[in-house]
Amino acid sequence: MKRLVPYPTVAGPVELAVVRVRVDDWTLPVQLVNTTDRIVALHTDRGTDWNEARLTVAVTTAPGALRPEHHGRDQACTAVLRERATNSVTAVRLHPDGSGAWTGEVSLDHTRHAGRVLLEAHLTATVDDVAGRIIGSTEPWNVDLEARTPTAVRTVRLVQVDFAADDRPELHRFRADPWHVDAWGDPPVLYLNKAFEGLVDLLHADASPTRDTVAAQVGVDVWSTLFLAALGAAAESGDDEPAVPGGWHGTVLKRMLPDVFPDLSPADALAEALKRRREGDAGFHALVLHAAGRPARLNPMLGGAIRALRRASESGR
Amino acid sequence: MPTRTTATTDQPAHIGLLPDGVARAHLTSAVLRGDEVPPARTVDRLSTSPSDRAAPRWEAAPVRQLLLDTTGRFRDHRPTTADRWLAPRLHTVLRLTRAEAADPALWNHLALRIAPEYVVWRWCPAGGAVAASRFSGPFHVQALARLWWAAELFRDGPDYAPVVTACANQDVLNTVLRSQAILHRPVAQALLRLVGEDGGLTGREVNALSAAVGAAGSTLLYEVLAPDAETDTEAVRAWIGSAHGSYVPYDTLPEGPDDVRVPQASVDALVPRFRGFLADAEVRGRAPVPAP
Numbered sequence: 001m002k003r004l005v006p007y008p009t010v011a012g013p014v015e016l017a018v019v020r021v022r023v024d025d026w027t028l029p030v031q032l033v034n035t036t037d038r039i040v041a042l043h044t045d046r047g048t049d050w051n052e053a054r055l056t057v058a059v060t061t062a063p064g065a066l067r068p069e070h071h072g073r074d075q076a077c078t079a080v081l082r083e084r085a086t087n088s089v090t091a092v093r094l095h096p097d098g099s100g101a102w103t104g105e106v107s108l109d110h111t112r113h114a115g116r117v118l119l120e121a122h123l124t125a126t127v128d129d130v131a132g133r134i135i136g137s138t139e140p141w142n143v144d145l146e147a148r149t150p151t152a153v154r155t156v157r158l159v160q161v162d163f164a165a166d167d168r169p170e171l172h173r174f175r176a177d178p179w180h181v182d183a184w185g186d187p188p189v190l191y192l193n194k195a196f197e198g199l200v201d202l203l204h205a206d207a208s209p210t211r212d213t214v215a216a217q218v219g220v221d222v223w224s225t226l227f228l229a230a231l232g233a234a235a236e237s238g239d240d241e242p243a244v245p246g247g248w249h250g251t252v253l254k255r256m257l258p259d260v261f262p263d264l265s266p267a268d269a270l271a272e273a274l275k276r277r278r279e280g281d282a283g284f285h286a287l288v289l290h291a292a293g294r295p296a297r298l299n300p301m302l303g304g305a306i307r308a309l310r311r312a313s314e315s316g317r
Numbered sequence: 318m319p320t321r322t323t324a325t326t327d328q329p330a331h332i333g334l335l336p337d338g339v340a341r342a343h344l345t346s347a348v349l350r351g352d353e354v355p356p357a358r359t360v361d362r363l364s365t366s367p368s369d370r371a372a373p374r375w376e377a378a379p380v381r382q383l384l385l386d387t388t389g390r391f392r393d394h395r396p397t398t399a400d401r402w403l404a405p406r407l408h409t410v411l412r413l414t415r416a417e418a419a420d421p422a423l424w425n426h427l428a429l430r431i432a433p434e435y436v437v438w439r440w441c442p443a444g445g446a447v448a449a450s451r452f453s454g455p456f457h458v459q460a461l462a463r464l465w466w467a468a469e470l471f472r473d474g475p476d477y478a479p480v481v482t483a484c485a486n487q488d489v490l491n492t493v494l495r496s497q498a499i500l501h502r503p504v505a506q507a508l509l510r511l512v513g514e515d516g517g518l519t520g521r522e523v524n525a526l527s528a529a530v531g532a533a534g535s536t537l538l539y540e541v542l543a544p545d546a547e548t549d550t551e552a553v554r555a556w557i558g559s560a561h562g563s564y565v566p567y568d569t570l571p572e573g574p575d576d577v578r579v580p581q582a583s584v585d586a587l588v589p590r591f592r593g594f595l596a597d598a599e600v601r602g603r604a605p606v607p608a609p
Contacts, residue, residue, distance in 0.1 A: 005536050052550075076541060078538060078540055078541055080540065082500075084497075085419045086415040086416055086418070086419040087415060087419075087456070087466060087469070087470060087500055088415055088500070089500040089501055090548075091501070091538075091540035091544075091545070093544075109548070109550045110416065111414035111415060111416055111550060111553065111554065111557075112414070112415045112416065112548075112550070113415075113416060114415075114416040114419045114420070115419075122538050124538050124541045130537070131541065131542055132537050132538045132539070132540075132541035132542035133536060133537060133538075134535075134536055134537065134538055167362075167363060168338070169338075169339055169342035169343070169359070169363070170336075170337075170338030170339055170341055170342040171338070172342070182338065184337055184338075184341075185337060236455075
């Protein structure tokens with residue numbers, strides 16, 4: 001995240017590496033740490049019955065990027081764990097290791113975290129007599145307590161169910177619909193109505209004009225619903241200055257805003273979308289539907305959805 | 318597994334977990350007006366139980382009793398005045414980890430099944446209806462979650478006194494509670510020191526200060542300016558495990574988990590800075606506002 005601030009910040013990238021993860025008294029296999037997408041998957045075959053995960057981290061800057069005479073004194077590096085859902089923040093001072101990196105161990109307590117935890121580090125210095133100014137930040141890592149594999153972005157969950165089923169009262173009012181998108185939770189859920197004759201078979205079938213048309217309809221519905229829900233989350237963030245929220249809300253906004261307002265910068269596009277939403281602008285809905293129908297987005301999403309469907313039916317669920 | 322009901326009453330024996338979708342489906346206008354309660358049998362069938370459901374801390378009777386006693390005790394007062402009394406006691410009765418408290422299904426079950434009467438008493442305007450989000454909604458809106466989280470985020474280790482200060486001010490509950498900056502405990506305590514001073518702060522001042530603290534947090538790391546002590550997570554675990562038979566005092570403040578107090582030096586370091594923010598915000602507030 002680059003911000004415009006009235007003091008010098010560190011040039012070049014500030015990188016955070018997760019060197020090792022210990023869960024209680026054993027070491028997490030390296031395959032569960034994805035350094036490219038910056039994800040740690042903590043849900044292993046050993047189960048969820050652990051107390052503490054300790055992450056050894058190292059933060060580096062480009063050689064010579066940090067100059068005391070330019071960036072201020074009292075330079076320090078702090079790693080921060082943050083999870084919105086559990087309102088938990090933990091900050092740990094890292095220590096210079098003598099070779100230009102800061103290292104340290106961050107402890108993640110299992111009673112204070114439940115899902116996806118952000119891990120980032122900030123470089124600070126005393127600038128113009130103000131202590132604790134942020135002069136550089138790393139890209140955040142996701143430490144995911146529920147993930148079994150360290151892959152990017154949990155996508156839409158797909159559930160096949162009879163909408164009239166007794167234990168699904170929330171779907172009863174949609175019982176005549178072929179599908180329903182629920183953007184309330186995390187991850188969002190796409191329900192396919194098993195009682196809607198032929199739908200599931202159709203989506204399983206080989207490519208055909210009919211399948212592609214139905215799939216495209218589902219896709220537009222999914223993306224426009226997710227977009228409006230994500231925008232609602234941004235509006236509720238409670239800050240004066242609108243910011244892209246975390247989690248899937250942020251992912252959806254970052255992917256769709258450039259299509260909704262192609263001529264605006266990301267920040268302006270978000271502000272404009274929030275303004276139109278507040279004003280109840282009728283044309284806005286059309287813009288969202290248009291952006292949601294972009295083939296570039298539809299195809300991968302539906303490919304993924306259909307693969308997920310296959311996997312689900314193969315495993316007998 | 319359905320929540321077990323006792324034979325003699327319609328009350329469930331244990332606190333359960335009620336999924337959002339099911340909760341929303343049962344928030345009919347009759348429920349929101351307080352004319353009906355959600356159908357017990359259906360709610361029980363669609364609820365699940367926490368993994369350690371037999372533990373005493375999941376017994377439903379103590380929390381139900383506390384919520385009903387609240388409506389009795391504050392019968393002749395405005396319901397908002399009950400928040401500062403109830404928040405620390407609700408936190409003492411419900412011994413939860415933050416991970417558990419993050420699950421909306423828990424709060425849905427408490428509101429729809431254990432004590433819907435309390436939600437209606439606190440949030441239903443005369444002749445009107447409760448907003449559905451007070452039964453099932455975000456942590457800073459849902460009727461019980463907001464009080465539990467206020468107690469959790471505003472307590473100073475075992476000391477609930479700052480929680481009373483926080484919950485005496487509806488603007489703190491409505492605005493400050495959901496600000497990210499207060500998750501660093503010294504920020505929360507410094508804010509509350511200003512709120513609790515003689516004369517206190519007006520709602521508008523609370524909102525302006527909260528916004529200024531959040532905005533400054535984008536270029537300042539409060540964790541460096543005013544470090545917190547390391548949380549004693551073992552003390553929290555022990556406190557949660559010792560729920561059985563715990564007595565909730567009504568006329569004195571209970572004691573919370575002793576997971577370490579906020580360092581006073583850190584709070585002291587922030588208070589003058591926050592006063593500065595407030596002075597700046599007030600100057601801006603007095604500037605003439607152009608007519609629309």
